[in-house]
Amino acid sequence: MRRGGPPITTGVLVSGVIAALRGRAIDPAPLVERAGLTGVDPARASADALPGAESMLAELAADAAGDPIFGLRLAEAVDPRDLGLLYFLVRAAPTLRDALSLFERFLPAANSGVEADVTASAGGGAIVDFRFLGAPRARLKHTVEYHLAMAVRVCRSIAAGPVNPTRVTFAHPRLESIDAVEQYFGCPADFDAGSDRIVLARSALDLSLIAADPRLLQVLSGIAEDAAAWSAPSRPTVRRAVGAALRRLLPAGEAKVESVAGALGMTARTLSRRLEQEGTSYSRVLEGLRTELALQYLSDGSFGERSLDQIASALGYHDIAAFSRAFRRWTGHAPSVVRDNPGLARGIVEAGERGRT
Incomplete structure (x- = not known):
């Protein structure tokens, strides 16, 4: 299995569908093509497949066979x-x-x-x-x-x-x-x-x-x-999805893992497991994004005029005190100090980037 490659299956379902169709004297080739299983030879006993195409083949085959319990x-x-x-x-x-x-x-x-x-x-x-x-x-x-x-x-x-x-x-x-x-x-x-x-x-x-x-x-x-490590998604994938969801949910005060997991169509437990496979955690992704956005809002010209309570709200905090405590923990500085010294914010960002390389 390839690390970071497209999703695959073992092909057991595809093989079973093709065998079932042939056993009913139904030519699988047109259905294989409609399902988008390019490169799959219907005459073969087995085949790897993309999950979506594999599922589509099973549904098409059930309709062709007219079998309600296919x-x-x-x-x-x-x-x-x-x-x-x-x-x-x-x-x-x-x-x-x-x-x-x-x-x-x-x-x-x-x-x-x-x-x-x-x-x-x-x-x-x-x-x-x-x-x-x-x-x-x-x-x-x-x-x-x-x-x-x-x-x-x-x-x-x-x-x-x-x-x-x-x-x-x-x-x-x-x-x-x-x-x-x-x-x-x-x-x-x-x-x-x-x-x-x-x-x-x-x-x-x-x-x-x-x-x-x-x-x-x-x-x-x-x-x-070893197989799980090789088949795991490429490292940024789930983390990026969580970050994108948080950018939408944070201004509404929705920072709980359950809210983000629901937005991504999975349970909180599954999301935590997927992030663990990428070497991170939900709390680390949340804190990293909040730090990034806070520094952006405090130093960027288009956000620099925002009051601290507006920034706290945009980051999902219910009050400025909680935001200020968190920001001090992240950077060692008060938000007002960084807001009044844009160069300090850039220095914190650059230091963080050097620390990740």
């Missing part, structure tokens, strides 16, 4: 071993709870079009929320059902006992074959629910795994860490 059938047809490193890594964990933690950590390295957040639920269970990238969520149905069904199938294949969620939810609506979905997952399924989620009970999470292997887990974890 995604579930794909999950049944795919061999979990074809998922590669991720599958063998989670299989080597001691319990299903440990496997889910590894799944959350390393899923983006296997498929940059899907992210999962695993959080604790009442009674010691877990909620697994999925987020799909690369295509508008409103256009996805069978792709999402495939991924959730595949996650459950993997859990069932590695656990030393039965695994049935207590509930699954989907953000898209469904008017037919709901019973087939509930039969697959073995639990109630809610549609048009606002989230793509699997809920698991503590009894399932505590199950031991059939192929648990501490030594293999250690080896594969090291390989997975």
